[in-house]
Amino acid sequence: MQATLIISLDFELFWGMQDCSTLEKYQDNVLGGRKAIPKLLEMFQKHNIHATWATVGFQFAQSFDEVQKYFPKEKLRPAYKNRKLSTYNCFPYIGKSEDEALCFYAPSLIKKIAQYDGQEIASHTFSHYYCKEPGQTLEQFRADMTAAINIAEKYGYELTSVVLPRNQCTSRYITILRELGFTAYRDEENDWIHKKISFRPLMRILRLMDVYVPLTGQGGYVPENENGIINLMGSRMYKPFFWPLSILERMKVHRIKKQMLHAAKRGLVFHLWWHPHNIGIMTEYHLKQLEEILCYYDELREKYNMRSMNMREAAEEILNG
Template sequence: MKLDQGHLVISLDFELFWGVFDVRTLESYKSQLEKVSEIVPRLLQLSDTYNIKLTFATVGFLLAKNKEELLQYSPKKKPNYSDANFSPYRLFDAIGNNETEDPYHYATSLVEQIKQNDNHEIGSHTFCHYYCNEVGQTAEQFEADLLATINIAKQQDINIKSIVFPRNQINEVYIKICAKHGILSYRGIENHWMYNTNDTKQLGNTKHRIYRLLDAYLNISGHNTHDLQMHHGLVNIASSRFLRPYSSKLRFLENLKINRIKKGMTYAAKQKQVYHFWWHPHNFGQNTEENFKALEELFNHYKTLNKTYNFNSKTMTNLVQYF
């Protein structure tokens, strides 16, 4: 689908501890997660200043007001992973009853702030941070998870129209299920082997990780800009770049990282394509000021491209509906 102007899409994988429970302990990650309550309002304010739209791909668990509601909306058919460590449902007994008690597993106040701001979108990151390519789970279980997300969102007047698959595990059968239930778009992966990771094991492969790290600073995989493509009933608004958080150890490379993204944005603006970058709010939980400084530099570059090439910012659903 050829575009008549370039577009910037920014998505955030909003998940709190539900996104890292299988790879980290809560104690080791608390300080970063606690900052999210400050980071989300600041992201909203900064993006509004630059007239930039954000898509918050939100884990459905975070929409629950309390544990009673979390249990009420949880599907009967849960993912039956061969590796039980992948299931977040095993944590239910240990979590608190609401956001006040447990800000690591609930986020209703933050969801409400996003919802009240008409510039941005709340999309799906599945109900339970569902891994679509792990052994044991089924299409039927995924569909139950998707319906749980749609239903818990609906009772808060949120209409789910976009999805970001956790760990970027994309399954063609599940894309068709999303289309069946009214989802319009998803975030695909970069078209390069280093990003073509089917499951958690492959995602953590040393070779893939090294190349992805290098690619954040050096142009190995290309700009990864895209035209819109229909894929099994959904529009693929593919990723161009993960915005890696600031690293004090790699601070001497920070300008390379930011310039890599700027060049990709410029290319998309000139070629009338889409540039889509993303990260997690909790990624800004460390080195918060440095991360926001980098983000504002990118937002300033967007304003220049907007004036020069009519490069436009859209949420995932805005972009699909625009065309």
Template sequence: MSFSKSGGKFIISLDFELMWGVRDIVTIDSYGQHIAGVHEAIPKMLACFQRHNIKATFATVGLLFFSSREELLNNLPHKKPNYKVTNLSPYGDYMVKSVGKDHHSDRYHFAPELVRLIQNSPGQEIGTHTFSHYYCLEEWQTIDDFRDDLQAAMITAKKMGINISSIVFPRNQFNINYLEVCKEAGIITYRNNEESWLYNARSGEKESLLRRAFRLVDAYVNLTGHHCYTEKYMSAKFPVNIPSSRFLRPYYSKLQFLDWLRLRRIKKSMTHAAKNNLMYHLWWHPHNFGINQLENFSFLEEILVHYRYLNEKYSFTSCTMTELAKEIIEGQGNLRNTI
């Protein structure tokens, strides 16, 4: 039975990256508290998910799987991206000068124990956020660089007994030309961006303050719609596109007085999806919950309580990206032959 007849779907994905995802824009001195807090936040999230029967996809950067710098350096891909903006690359001096000896001494770059915790948590999926937090729209990187990066991510996960079948593109730099590489690697689903000019994928250099400002407003007031999706929309091509509906912005004290609007925005869209048998996809980074954990988890709790209500009333169901993709594929005979 297709989900359009059996009830809507609630997807949560998390971009699990530690410093590898922000090292080009912040430092450990300025942002380290957020990153260190991930080691406390993820166990809390998993407990919260279990309490509310939530399944989630943790799109994880391959570099944080390792236990030591030596192990990391011995498992790098052969080809590495030669970005025009050289600071985007984590390779070279950064790995030698900024990465600690092992996961005991460096909680900013390594988290094998968190990967294992997620792996052993019922209902949770580990997907890939590429090996090196790879930027697919930046100048001078190539599709062959991406292929080697993705292969390294798959091999690294496989060594821990994890079979990767979903991908989230770092910085939401979705590149349609790279889907064939994903397909070859065994990826069956990916997260694309919301259907709006505000969210269209761009390189870092082409991003604008205007778009950022409108996205901020859209988090509180409905400027661009609910971003809920039909099974037909998601099944148009293979791999299966499971687009984002909303980024769960972290608590910000200066905008605390507007949090009721932020919550209402999310709950209304979830309700719209549940009533109309659509898919709603919420995402964030674990480091967004690295600080202000009381406020962030209280906000998440309200969302998940609302999910429970929708689940009971409308059969709105939580599932991972791969679970939903498999359900869609099973309902579409020759979907794997399209791209």
């Protein structure tokens, strides 16, 4: 296979954070993330980057009146044991349209993204659905993904790639994605920290260290065709500035470049991902770092014929193989 850089973004506004932060605390990140998106698009265009934007289904709607038409029936909504996780609970409080609720709706931004060459509108489920949470069922997941497909279709977007929230992938859920016509998903990083460490605090520390020093390998891989759906697992999350370890920022960028070089030399896929809200604070700083990474990609393209593909393009090539 030709060496390939895949970039995907989990475009979720506040939906992915509503259970772990408050809007007061986090809205600067989300609003800053919105402002960063046009700049990212310009940067992607300059470097010929094709990226995948995994978007929460709620965000396609112009208004509450519209989004509620796509809600699954009450009993087909995710019945998490932990009720705090249900994003449906937010609607009474968030405002009725994009103008009033910039942290929850984004039809204007989705339209803008889609106008740029090579940018794929993909799915981050309809309601930011958690596949491994107790209480929810496979049928509720199917209803959620069906709603995501339907609301996207209304605006002319055909969804074929998925990033599941918190990368909670299990084979029965992936089977449903395949049945619904999806051709690609992004599984979590396939390394020993993710596979072998189940004690979460330890896993977190190791994953954090791995951002700066190579505890795991280089993250490049040959994608697998899982009976018609392609697993385009992540190789590395681009971690935003983290002040306790700010002294290691150069090591972070260096590590990403090393991983890219490894994939470029061996004809592997390297999949970099993040959330727009990760760069919503200190945006210029982060954009500069990302620009450095993309300039390095330009070098690898020249030298090793590495290319940029979004998830749909990569999956299509493999499926048409």
